[in-house]
Amino acid sequence: xxxxxxxxxxxxxxxxxxxxxxxxxxxxxxxxxxxxxxxxxxxxxxxxxxxxxxxxxxxxxxxxxxxxxxxxxxxxxxxxxxxxxxxxxxxxxxxxxxxxxxxxxxxxxxxxxxxxxxxxxxxxxxxxxxxxxxxxxxxxxx
Amino acid sequence: xxxxxxxxxxxxxxxxxxxxxxxxxxxxxxxxxxxxxxxxxxxxxxxxxxxxxxxxxxxxxxxxxxxxxxxxxxxxxxxxxxxxxxxxxxxxxxxxxxxxxxxxxxxxxxxxxxxxxxxxxxxxxxxxx
Numbered sequence: 001x002x003x004x005x006x007x008x009x010x011x012x013x014x015x016x017x018x019x020x021x022x023x024x025x026x027x028x029x030x031x032x033x034x035x036x037x038x039x040x041x042x043x044x045x046x047x048x049x050x051x052x053x054x055x056x057x058x059x060x061x062x063x064x065x066x067x068x069x070x071x072x073x074x075x076x077x078x079x080x081x082x083x084x085x086x087x088x089x090x091x092x093x094x095x096x097x098x099x100x101x102x103x104x105x106x107x108x109x110x111x112x113x114x115x116x117x118x119x120x121x122x123x124x125x126x127x128x129x130x131x132x133x134x135x136x137x138x139x140x141x142x
Numbered sequence: 143x144x145x146x147x148x149x150x151x152x153x154x155x156x157x158x159x160x161x162x163x164x165x166x167x168x169x170x171x172x173x174x175x176x177x178x179x180x181x182x183x184x185x186x187x188x189x190x191x192x193x194x195x196x197x198x199x200x201x202x203x204x205x206x207x208x209x210x211x212x213x214x215x216x217x218x219x220x221x222x223x224x225x226x227x228x229x230x231x232x233x234x235x236x237x238x239x240x241x242x243x244x245x246x247x248x249x250x251x252x253x254x255x256x257x258x259x260x261x262x263x264x265x266x267x268x269x270x271x
Contacts, residue, residue, distance in 0.1 A: 013235075013241075013244070014241050014242065014243065014244045015241065015242045016242075017242070020214070020216060020242055021214065024213065060239070060240045060259070061257040062257075062259065062261075063161070063259030063260055
């Protein structure tokens with residue numbers, strides 16, 4: 001029978017200073033992104049927690065799950081690339097590791113309020129001084 | 143000159159409003175759009191009723207840097223007074239709030255510290271004696 005709340009992989013009731021640091025490091029790595037896919041399992045192990053407890057605690061401390069942080073950070077990067085690079089929407093979607101163009105467009109539209117292609121066209125039409133405002137607007141939670 | 147307003151930076155205004163009302167029990171006082179953001183304030187049902195806490199967006203990178211640095215160092219951005227720290231501690235724990243310090247005596251007060259889900263640590267204190 002499995003004991004609940006016992007053992008090194010269950011979190012202590014109060015988050016220790018080391019535990020807080022570990023969660024902050026995990027979050028910083030999720031936000032930094034990069035090419036290598038970060039496995040939640042590994043981040044959890046580095047925090048000394050089981051994946052289940054890691055995800056729960058992460059959400060209770062930061063208000064969003066590790067997965068949500070990772071997606072948000074990728075979408076931020078996508079906005080930069082749409083505004084500042086010549087890469088096609090498909091290329092950007094592949095580069096950021098989305099499983100398909102459809103997934104990327106849908107996630108982007110949900111957070112930003114318009115699909116990637118329209119975001120790029122709108123920014124181009126409004127000119128550079130509007131870009132920073134658009135960036136801010138796009139940062140708003142949907 | 144009076145102090146009628148205090149403010150804290152929050153990572154996500156909608157999430158912050160939910161946490162400060164649903165979890166902490168404050169009451170929404172003002173909420174209207176300002177550009178792409180909102181002007182949101184809450185008050186405590188325990189008073190003073192005209193002292194408002196504003197939940198400001200942390201969109202400025204400098205605000206985020208400030209918030210993250212304090213958070214990592216375990217330093218609270220503000221503190222709320224409570225009548226019974228033990229009761230508040232248990233109530234908030236039941237709502238899934240994570241504490242980084244359980245109720246501890248500290249000189250003239252008893253304190254505890256929790257994460258507000260919006261990038262801040264917040265201290266609760268009860269006057270002793």
